[in-house]
Each structure stands twice: as C-alpha cells, then as structure tokens.
Amino acid sequence: MRTYGPRALLVPVIVAVLMILVVGQRPALADGAPTGQDLHVAQTLGTRELSVVLRRVDEVPGPLRVEVLTHAGAGPGKLVLRLVPTGVSSAEDDLPAAGSVVSEGELVLGPTPASYGATLRVDRPGPWELTVDDGHDSGRIPFVVPAPVRSPPDTVAYAAFSVAGGLLLLALGTAVWSRRWWLPLVPACGMVAALATGVTGAALSPLTPQPPLPGLQVDATVDNVTAPYTAARPVNADYSRPPVNMLVRASEKTSGRRTDLDLLLTDGSTGRPVEDLVVHDDALVHLLVVSPSGRLWHLHPVMTGPGHYRVGLVLAEPGHYALSAEVARRGGGVQLVRSAAGLDVGEGATPVAAAPTPGGPGPREIDGVRIDLAATRPSAGEATTITVKVGERADLQPWLGMVGHLIVVGPLPYATPVGTAAQTAPVWGHAHAMAPVPRGAAGRPDETVATFGPEVRFTHTFPEPGRYRLWAQVERGYALVTVPAVLDVGAP
Amino acid sequence: MKRRGTWAAGCAAVLAGAVLWLLWPGGGSEPTVLRSGTEHYRVRLTVERSGTGPVTIDVADLRGRPVTLRSVTVEPVMTNMGHALEPVTTVAQGPGRYRAERLALPMGGAWALTVLMHGPEGTDRATFPVLVAG
Known part of the structure; x- marks a missing residue:
C-alpha cells in the first residue's frame, strides 16, 4: 500500500475546487443577455386611461408581474386580469391548450391615481395574451414570453469548456495515481482539443446571424421562441407586410x-x-x-x-x-x-359650446397652470422648434415613454370648421420630445418619475406654408394636459 | 504493433461516426403536426407534405373529447406577400376529424393557415404558421 503524505490532502482539495469551478457554473438559465424587457401598453378601457406594465419574465414557468397605473379622473373599480397562451406548438405536452385561461388576478382600483399590481403565472414560453377586463369592456394585449436561448456556437463553446474542465481533472488524477507515464497525456490532449473547440465556438458566437425576432418580425410560435436557431426561417429577410x-x-x-x-x-x-x-x-x-x-x-x-x-x-x-x-x-x-x-x-339633446379658437405663441392658462408657448420663426421646409413651458417646476411625467407629444394638423383653411378641414388636411404629424436617458442606464423612466420639464421642446418641419393647428400634450400630476395652439407657417 | 492497430481502428470508427452524423439526411418527409387552441376547442393540424398535399384537422373540446362541427375550412395566406388563396373546405372523416385531400401552397415561404371552425359556439379561428421550403 502506498501513502502520499500531505499530497493525500492536497489532491482532493484541488479536485474539489476545480469541480466547483466547472460544475458550479450552472449553464441552464443564468447565462446570456437579458431575455426580455418590460412592456408598457396604454389602454383606454371604458372611461379609464390605463398604463399597463408587464414586467420582464425571468423564469418559465414562473411569475409575471402586471402593474396597472391609473390616471386622474378614473374612479374606483375592479379590474380582472387573465392570461391566455396563444402559441402554436409542434410538441405534445400536458399543459392547458392554447386559448384557455391559465392564470387570473384581480385589481381593486382606488379613487386616486396609483399603481396597482398583481402577480400572475406563465407556464410556457411563446405568444400570450393578457386580458384586462373592467366588467363592461375588456382589452387584449398580445406579448411574447421569451425563453433562454443560446446560439449554436455558444452551445458548442459551453459544452467544450465543460469537457475541457472534466478532462483537466482526469489528467490531474491520472498524473497523480497512474504508474504509466503516457496515460495522463490522453486526457491532456483531449483537453487541448476541447479548449480549441471552445475558443472557436466563442470566437464564432458574435458572427452568428441572428434569427428573426418572434413577435416583432415573424409570427411567434412556441417553437420559434423556444428554439429560434433550429426553427425554419423564411427565405426572404424582408419581413414587412401590406398597409x-x-x-x-x-x-x-x-x-x-x-x-x-x-x-x-x-x-x-x-x-x-x-x-x-x-x-x-x-x-x-x-x-x-x-x-x-x-x-x-x-x-x-x-x-x-x-x-x-x-x-x-x-x-x-x-x-x-x-x-x-x-x-x-x-x-x-x-x-x-x-x-x-x-x-x-348629428345634433343631440344638449348641444355643447364649441371650443374657442386657441391663440398663437404666447402665454395662456390651462387648469390653473401658466403655460408659455414659443416658436422659432416658422417657415415652410425648415425645422421649426416649438417650446412649451408648463408651470415653473420640473414636475412633468413621461407619457407613453416621452416627455411630450405634439400633434400637428394643417394647413387648414381659415373659415372651415376644424374637424372638416382636418379631414382633408395634407399633414397630420406627431412629434415627440424624448426623456433624456442617462448613458448606460438600463430601462427608462416611467410615469412615476415626475422630474421633467418645465420646458418641453419639439422640432418639426412643416412642408407647406399656412395655418396649422397644434396640440402639445404632457402629463402632470397623473393628468394629461393638452395645450391647443394655432401656428402660422410662412413661405420659405 | 497490435495495440497501434487497435488505436487506429478506434479513431477511424469515431471519425466515421462523426461524418455519418453530420451527413445523415435530415427528415423532410415527415408530416408537420402543429397544436393550438381556441376558447372552446383544442385543434391539431397535420400537413402531410410541405407544398401540396392532404391536410387533416383534429378538433376536440377542452377535455380532449372529439367535437362534431358544422364545417371546417382552411384559409391559406402569405401575409408578407399580401397573397391569399381560396379557402379549402374539409370533409368530416370521423369524430372530430376533418380532412382536405389537396391543400396547395404553391410558393416557398411563410404561410399562415387559418382554420375556421363553425360550430354551435359560433365560429372559432386558429392560425397556424407553416413554412414551406423554397
């Protein structure tokens, strides 16, 4: 019988450390880029304007957090949330069939604007629909639950590095215990080959063409979400569809x-x-x-x-x-x-007074808030910047991901009612003022961040001279503020 | 000398196995079976051959029992191309089974087969994306 002295302890320690390094790296779900992101969807449901946020899903089966933000003027009530998988699958499984409700939740809305949340459960990746029901109306929101996906070169690299680790242990073991000098060389050579394969896989990984994005570029199915690299792809990379x-x-x-x-x-x-x-x-x-x-x-x-x-x-x-x-x-x-x-x-029982014609650039007051609207010299064909200052403090909230929206309709004939003139107006524009996102910040500020403004700047190029109607829209105190204005655009 | 020969034979066998595995012809002739569902039914669509061939639709209720419907039709569309073909009417073949002998998808590319199921609950529709090799 041979004894090894202190080596007897050293070798198991080395083996254990290497085992932790190699096997401890769980390759299953943890690696890769984030597989999803939050989805924000505005819904005008009944008399309420709701912002529905579906938080990213990190694990399937797993929880899906749904948050609903209400706005000023929406009364108390109840919302029922239902989750329905809608994806086609080629695999047979024991999960409930597509089309059936698999998770349900309820939100009790209070009288003031706030965020209300419920945690639902998704049981498979692929396309889903969230139904938001207020008892009278209901709206369906389609979304895709992503699956953790690794490209083929990545898979090869992971497997090869794991094998290299195993072979390294084997080489060490045989070097210590074997009496034949050549035996450790076999796993050592295998390790070198595995390392070479792994490095090749890792080097090829960024060069692998990305498969089309299910849900955004091609119709999502359970199959192409779960295994986008093996799913058949359209021959044509033009994914656009008819108007x-x-x-x-x-x-x-x-x-x-x-x-x-x-x-x-x-x-x-x-x-x-x-x-x-x-x-x-x-x-x-x-x-x-x-x-x-x-x-x-x-x-x-x-x-x-x-x-x-x-x-x-x-x-x-x-x-x-x-x-x-x-x-x-x-x-x-x-x-x-x-x-x-x-x-x-047609005319109903209680006729309502027409909205007065709004002014051009200058100060005005809406709901007790002073608003200053200014424009650089508007000239057709040149970029015009319209600045809207709402109140004195930076307390605007992003609405639909933007600090401000500017709707432009025109040029409009002077004497015609605006609705009739807008029907045939050549230009309907929708400009945005974006929220500055700090470099490197993950995600973006949502509606609860009331730190923007008070000045919101829009730049739009009016193609033709004439009189335009503008509506600048911002959110403040969970209420939408719409600032109507008239802008005369001169000839270039 | 004998040991070297054994090694060489072993390496050759591994290499041949790898080459065979890489070059083994992929299955292209098996039928495509896709599963989906609606509010009322579970639907299974079987396309026998990619391109032109028979198509079978199995309709069951949510408990898995076959359902008899008034009619089942298939509407083939290439959404990207803006190209629709005339709907194909299926013939009932047994409990919950509907079959059309000839569904022609004459172009390679992404097709969507919308199955319309007219039954006592109204009309349910399930859309199956099918990719036809170019």
Whole structure:
C-alpha cells in the first residue's frame, strides 16, 4: 500500500475546487443577455386611461408581474386580469391548450391615481395574451414570453469548456495515481482539443446571424421562441407586410352621448383582419380624433378581437370629426392610417359650446397652470422648434415613454370648421420630445418619475406654408394636459 | 504493433461516426403536426407534405373529447406577400376529424393557415404558421 503524505490532502482539495469551478457554473438559465424587457401598453378601457406594465419574465414557468397605473379622473373599480397562451406548438405536452385561461388576478382600483399590481403565472414560453377586463369592456394585449436561448456556437463553446474542465481533472488524477507515464497525456490532449473547440465556438458566437425576432418580425410560435436557431426561417429577410385599411363604426351618431368607436383594421392586400399589430410608443393603436371646433383626443383603443379595436368617448359637439390612427404591423414600421370618411355626428339633446379658437405663441392658462408657448420663426421646409413651458417646476411625467407629444394638423383653411378641414388636411404629424436617458442606464423612466420639464421642446418641419393647428400634450400630476395652439407657417 | 492497430481502428470508427452524423439526411418527409387552441376547442393540424398535399384537422373540446362541427375550412395566406388563396373546405372523416385531400401552397415561404371552425359556439379561428421550403 502506498501513502502520499500531505499530497493525500492536497489532491482532493484541488479536485474539489476545480469541480466547483466547472460544475458550479450552472449553464441552464443564468447565462446570456437579458431575455426580455418590460412592456408598457396604454389602454383606454371604458372611461379609464390605463398604463399597463408587464414586467420582464425571468423564469418559465414562473411569475409575471402586471402593474396597472391609473390616471386622474378614473374612479374606483375592479379590474380582472387573465392570461391566455396563444402559441402554436409542434410538441405534445400536458399543459392547458392554447386559448384557455391559465392564470387570473384581480385589481381593486382606488379613487386616486396609483399603481396597482398583481402577480400572475406563465407556464410556457411563446405568444400570450393578457386580458384586462373592467366588467363592461375588456382589452387584449398580445406579448411574447421569451425563453433562454443560446446560439449554436455558444452551445458548442459551453459544452467544450465543460469537457475541457472534466478532462483537466482526469489528467490531474491520472498524473497523480497512474504508474504509466503516457496515460495522463490522453486526457491532456483531449483537453487541448476541447479548449480549441471552445475558443472557436466563442470566437464564432458574435458572427452568428441572428434569427428573426418572434413577435416583432415573424409570427411567434412556441417553437420559434423556444428554439429560434433550429426553427425554419423564411427565405426572404424582408419581413414587412401590406398597409392597413381602417373602417370606423360609431355606436351613437348624435352628440352628447357616450359613443363606442369600433375600428376594423384590415389588410390592404387580402382584406383579412390585421391580427399582428405590435406595441409601438407604448400602445397598439394611437387614435387621434379632432372635433368640429378643434378639440383633440389621443386615445389608445383596446383590442377586442382579430383586427377589432374599440374605444369609448363622448362626442359632445355635432358636426364632422376627423380621425387617424398610428399602428405598426409585425415586421414593418409605423404607418399612419387616416379614416377617409371621418365621422358625422348629428345634433343631440344638449348641444355643447364649441371650443374657442386657441391663440398663437404666447402665454395662456390651462387648469390653473401658466403655460408659455414659443416658436422659432416658422417657415415652410425648415425645422421649426416649438417650446412649451408648463408651470415653473420640473414636475412633468413621461407619457407613453416621452416627455411630450405634439400633434400637428394643417394647413387648414381659415373659415372651415376644424374637424372638416382636418379631414382633408395634407399633414397630420406627431412629434415627440424624448426623456433624456442617462448613458448606460438600463430601462427608462416611467410615469412615476415626475422630474421633467418645465420646458418641453419639439422640432418639426412643416412642408407647406399656412395655418396649422397644434396640440402639445404632457402629463402632470397623473393628468394629461393638452395645450391647443394655432401656428402660422410662412413661405420659405 | 497490435495495440497501434487497435488505436487506429478506434479513431477511424469515431471519425466515421462523426461524418455519418453530420451527413445523415435530415427528415423532410415527415408530416408537420402543429397544436393550438381556441376558447372552446383544442385543434391539431397535420400537413402531410410541405407544398401540396392532404391536410387533416383534429378538433376536440377542452377535455380532449372529439367535437362534431358544422364545417371546417382552411384559409391559406402569405401575409408578407399580401397573397391569399381560396379557402379549402374539409370533409368530416370521423369524430372530430376533418380532412382536405389537396391543400396547395404553391410558393416557398411563410404561410399562415387559418382554420375556421363553425360550430354551435359560433365560429372559432386558429392560425397556424407553416413554412414551406423554397
């Protein structure tokens, strides 16, 4: 029998340390870049404007935190949240079928604006829908639960480095215990080969072409979310889709009553319902409505079915309303869809006074807050900067991810009612003033951060001279402030 | 000498195995089976051959029992191309099984097969993305 003295202790310690280093690195879920991010979606549900935040999912099956932020004017109530998987899968499993509710939660909303949260549970990666139901209306929000994914070179690199570690242990073991001089060379050579493979895999990793993004570029399925590198890919890398047509139906056509506007979005080529809108600028649809006298609504209709979006509002004035919607389809950019017909509303029982024509640049007061609007010399074809100063303190909150929104419609004929003129106006613009994000900051400030402003600057190039209507929108005290104005743009 | 020969044979066997594994023809002829569901039904779609071939749809309720429907149709669309084909009507083949003998997807690329199930609960629709090799 041989004895090794202190070596007898040393070797197991080395082996144990190496085992911890090699095996202790859990390769399963921990590695790789963050697999998802928070999704912010604005929803005009019934009489409430809600900001729904779906926090990123780190583990599947696992929790999904949903937070709903209410705004000023939304009364108390109850919201029911339901989670439904919608993904097609080629694998047979014991999970509930797609289309069935797998998790449910309830939020009791208080009378003041606040954030209310519930933790739901997702049981698989792939496409899902969150339904937000207030008992009267309900909206569906599509989203994708990502899976931890590693590219093939990464997989090879991880496996090869693990094997190299194992072979290193083996080489050490054989070097200590074997009587044959050549035996440790076998695992040592294997280790060198494994290291070479690992280094090659790691070097190739950044050069591997990325698969199309499920949900953003191609229709998401459980398969292409779970294994995007092995899922079949379209031969064509142009993911764009045909433009959208919008039909608008109103449940009421007399003024002063609550009206449900139904938007039917259809594919410009096939006529089929558009089922692939993606969230852009924190909403599925940004609907702009201009009233006969120039009031503006900026709403976020909720999805009620394939290509079917709904929003409720009170059309208080009789006359013609002009509408447009900003949407983004999967695989393509944002498009502006203008309702070619608009909406005619007859006179109801209680006629409402028309909004007065707003002034041009200069001071004004809205809801007790002093607002100063200034513009550099507006000239067609040149960038014009419009500055809106709201109050005196930096207490603006980002709305839809931006500090400010500026809606521009024009040029408008002088004598025509604004709604009618906006219907045929050549320009409908939507400029943004972005929140400065510190370099390197992960994520972005949400609505609870009230530190922006008081000056908000928009730069827009007006293509034609004439009179434009502007509406600057900011959020303050969880309420939307809309500043209407008129701007005369001169010839270049 | 004998030991060297054994080593060489072992290495050759490993190498041959690796080459075979790499060059083994991938299965392209198996049917594509996709599962999805709606509010009322579980749906399984089987496309026998990529391109032109029979398509089978199995419809069950949420407990897995086969469902008899009024009619089941398949609408093939290439969404990116803005290209729709005429809907294919299926024939009932047994409890919960509907089959169309010929579903032609004449172009390679990304197709979406929307299955419309007309039943007592109204019309349910499930869309299956299918990729046809170019």
